[in-house]
Amino acid sequence: MCCFSGEVSQVADTQIFARASGDAQILVYSMSILANHEVAMILPLPVPPQSPEDAVRFINLEAYPTFFRDLDVLFSGVRMLGSSLSDAPAPAGPRLAVHAVGKFEASFVPTITDFARLEPRFRLPATLWQELPQYSDWGFAVFKLKPSPAAPPGPTKASIKKTNASIKKMFDALFGVKPAQAEPAEPEAPPPPVASEPHRVHPMALLFPRRDPKQLFFPTIHIHDGKIHAEAHFDHVLYFQLDRMFTGMQLPGADSRDSLKRWGSLDLYLSKNLERAMAPVEDFMDLRCANGTLLPAMPLYRWKLTGPLPNQDSILDL
DSSP, X not given: OEEESSXXXXXXXXXXXXXXXXXXXXXXXXXXXXXXXXXXXXXXXXXXXXXXXXXXXXXXXXXXXXXXXHHHHTTTTOEETTOOOOSSOOOSSOOOOOEEETTEEEEEESSGGGGGXXXXXXXXXXXXXXXXXXXXXXXXXXXXXXXXXXXXXXXXHHHHHHHHHHHHHHHHHHHTOOOOOOOOOOOOOOOOOOBOSOEEOOOEEEEEEOSSTTEEEEOOOEESSSOOOSEEEEEEEEEEEOSSXXXXXXXXXXXXXXXXXXXXXXXXXXXXXXXXXXXOHHHHOOHHHHTTSOOTTSOEEEEEEEEEEEOOOEEEEO
């Protein structure tokens, strides 16, 4: 779920990596974002019910901003397979722990009601969660993002007037014109900064306990304007490492797991969708900077989700 606590102008080029780690899952997330204000990105996590506040471990990938670019290089020689945030007052209790993770501040929110223990500006309306009953007993990772870099300020009325006055003074001196008494300058408030273009945030990574150890989860549902739409525009690339082939899928726009079972060959079914990296992970990836998110012995796969698709999360059944 790419969900933001405030309005964002644009989100694009979302990239997500997942792999199993015993009964836990590693998740790495990155995207380009255009936002004029500080917002928080909220990722739902299918953790076991009543998970403790320290159930999630955040992983710092600030030293590896090119994590996904390097992953993509591994596919240059690919072959196809088969070829509540609540508005109510905060309850009594301590604030949730805030972790410094590279350029972000991150918190794990064990339940929807615990959102009240975050700053109000990083919450969503309580009514929104009523439309998402599937997350009623999930946990959530919250990353506080900075605004996009501001565009260089353009000329103001005051600066233009000052420049014109300097030019006039130069010509008056040249032709012997006696200067008129200068008018007092009118104060002018500087224009508010405006984000110039989307900027890519360095990968956000975490390790969380899985409710179902037989699934890999990708948060792909969209909430960018405080509303839930049945369909959304996807610009996503999902990467994952598997220690065994998966048997079913719940991906936007893909056939259901029941349809998948009717295919005699999984490779044939996936031949137009799933790519497998031919180069080993260690050939191009900096495993030290990857900070334990990758395993060199596991095969790497890529699935692209683009265009208008049903607005839902993505799950692989292992």
